[in-house]
Amino acid sequence: MALQKVKAKGEKAKRWMNRLFVLAIFVFLTAGLVRTIFFPKDINEYENRYAEKMPAFSVSGYMDGSFQDGVDMSLMDQVHLAQPMKGLYHQAKNRYLLGVLEGVTKLAELNKNRYTSFEGVCLYGDGNIVSWTRSLSKEQEALDRKIAALNGTFAKHPELAFYTYYIQKDTDLNFETGEQSGMSDYLMQRLDLPEGQKKVYSVNSFSDFAEKFYQTDTHWNHIGSYEGYCQLYDFLGCEGERLRPTGEARLVSDAFSGVKASTVGADSIFTEPFFAFPYAFPPMTVTINGASAADYGNQSAFLAGTAEIPITYGNFYGGDNGETVLTTGTQGRGNLLVIGESFDNAVLKLLASHYDTLYSVDLRYYQHSMGKEFDLSSYTKEHGISTVLLIGNLDYFVQDTFDPEV
Numbered sequence: 001m002a003l004q005k006v007k008a009k010g011e012k013a014k015r016w017m018n019r020l021f022v023l024a025i026f027v028f029l030t031a032g033l034v035r036t037i038f039f040p041k042d043i044n045e046y047e048n049r050y051a052e053k054m055p056a057f058s059v060s061g062y063m064d065g066s067f068q069d070g071v072d073m074s075l076m077d078q079v080h081l082a083q084p085m086k087g088l089y090h091q092a093k094n095r096y097l098l099g100v101l102e103g104v105t106k107l108a109e110l111n112k113n114r115y116t117s118f119e120g121v122c123l124y125g126d127g128n129i130v131s132w133t134r135s136l137s138k139e140q141e142a143l144d145r146k147i148a149a150l151n152g153t154f155a156k157h158p159e160l161a162f163y164t165y166y167i168q169k170d171t172d173l174n175f176e177t178g179e180q181s182g183m184s185d186y187l188m189q190r191l192d193l194p195e196g197q198k199k200v201y202s203v204n205s206f207s208d209f210a211e212k213f214y215q216t217d218t219h220w221n222h223i224g225s226y227e228g229y230c231q232l233y234d235f236l237g238c239e240g241e242r243l244r245p246t247g248e249a250r251l252v253s254d255a256f257s258g259v260k261a262s263t264v265g266a267d268s269i270f271t272e273p274f275f276a277f278p279y280a281f282p283p284m285t286v287t288i289n290g291a292s293a294a295d296y297g298n299q300s301a302f303l304a305g306t307a308e309i310p311i312t313y314g315n316f317y318g319g320d321n322g323e324t325v326l327t328t329g330t331q332g333r334g335n336l337l338v339i340g341e342s343f344d345n346a347v348l349k350l351l352a353s354h355y356d357t358l359y360s361v362d363l364r365y366y367q368h369s370m371g372k373e374f375d376l377s378s379y380t381k382e383h384g385i386s387t388v389l390l391i392g393n394l395d396y397f398v399q400d401t402f403d404p405e406v
Contacts, residue, residue: 129260142398168203175206217258225346238354245277253311287325289369322369324360326352340391
C-alpha cells in the first residue's frame with residue numbers, strides 16, 4: 001500500500017515536471033515571438049549583418065511562400081539564444097574542420113602539383129587555397145546574358161567611352177594542365193567595343209598566380225594590383241606620370257589570413273605575410289556613401305604601424321562601398337566612373353591620381369547606401385563623366401547584379 005502511494009506521488013510529480021517543461025518551452029517561444037514582432041533587434045552581432053525582421057503580411061507573399069520564408073528567417077535571428085546556438089554549432093564544426101585540415105595540409109605538401117580538396121577547401125602548391133577552375137560550357141549562358149546587357153548599354157550611350165577590364169584568377173586556369181577556360185576571350189570577342197577598349201589581366205601559370213595573388217584571400221596582392229594599375233594607366237590613357245612605389249615593399253603583417261581561409265574556419269592554420277608598396281598619393285578629398293571621410297582605406301596608418309584595426313584587404317586598401325568619390329582638386333583632366341567590385345579597391349587611389357574626380361560605384365550596395373537606384377544616364381550627366389571603366393573578375397561578368405542598367 002505504501003509502495004503504491006509512493007509510485008502515485010512519483011507519477012504525479014513527473015506529470016507536473018512535464019507540464020512545467022512544456023510551459024517553459026511555451027513561455028520561451030512566446031517571448032521569442034513577442035520580441036520578433038514588437039522589439040526586434042537591428043543587428044545580428046554574431047554574423048555581423050542586419051538582422052532579419054518580421055515581414056509584412058500580404059496575400060501574394062503568402063501564396064508564393066516568401067512570407068513564410070521571411071518569418072522563418074526573422075525567428076532564426078530574433079529568438080532568444082539563437083545567436084549563441086549558432087556560435088556553438090560553428091565552434092564545434094570548426095574544431096572538426098581544423099583537425100581535418102591539418103591532415104589535408106600535410107597531404108597537399110606531398111602533392112604540390114596536384115589539387116588537394118576536402119570539406120570545401122581546395123589546395124594547390126605551397127599552401128595556396130584556390131578555387132576550382134570553372135568551365136565555359138557552364139558559364140556560357142550567364143556570359144551570353146551579360147554580353148547582351150552590356151551591348152545594349154553601349155548602344156544606348158554613344159556619348160560615353162566604355163572600357164572593360166577582365167581580371168583572370170584561379171577560376172580561369174587549370175593549374176595541373178595549364179589549360180585556359182576561354183571565358184575571358186569568349187566575353188571580349190562578343191562585346192561591341194573597339195579592341196582598344198577591351199583588355200584582360202591574364203594569369204598564364206600557377207607561378208604567375210602565386211606571385212600576384214594572396215594565398216589565403218581572393219584578391220590580387222601588392223604585386224598583382226600594381227601591375228593591374230600599370231595596365232589600366234596605359235589602357236585608359238591616363239594623364240600625368242605613372243605613380244611608382246616610393247620604396248621597397250614593406251611587411252605590414254606576418255600573420256595575414258584572408259577570406260578564403262576565414263570562410264572555412266581555417267584562419268588559424270593558413271596565414272601568410274601581407275606586403276604593401278608605399279606611394280606618394282596627391283592630396284585628395286574623400287566622400288563615402290555621401291558623407292565626408294578622412295581617407296579611403298588605411299594604407300598610411302598600416303605602413304606607419306599606427307593602425308588600430310585588424311589587417312584585411314578591405315581595411316588596408318578600402319572597403320566595398322555603394323559610392324566612393326576621390327577628388328584631387330585639379331581641373332581639365334576629366335572624371336572617371338569605375339563600376340566594379342572588390343578587386344578595384346586596391347587601384348582606386350592610384351587611378352584617382354590621374355583625374356579631377358574618380359567616382360567608384362559598387363552596384364551590390366549602391367541602392368542601400370545611397371537610398372536610391374543607380375541610374376547611369378543621370379549619374380554621368382550630373383557628374384560630368386564621359387569615361388566608364390567596367391572592372392572585375394569572372395563573378396562580376398556573370399552576375400546581373402553588376403549590370404550598369406537594369
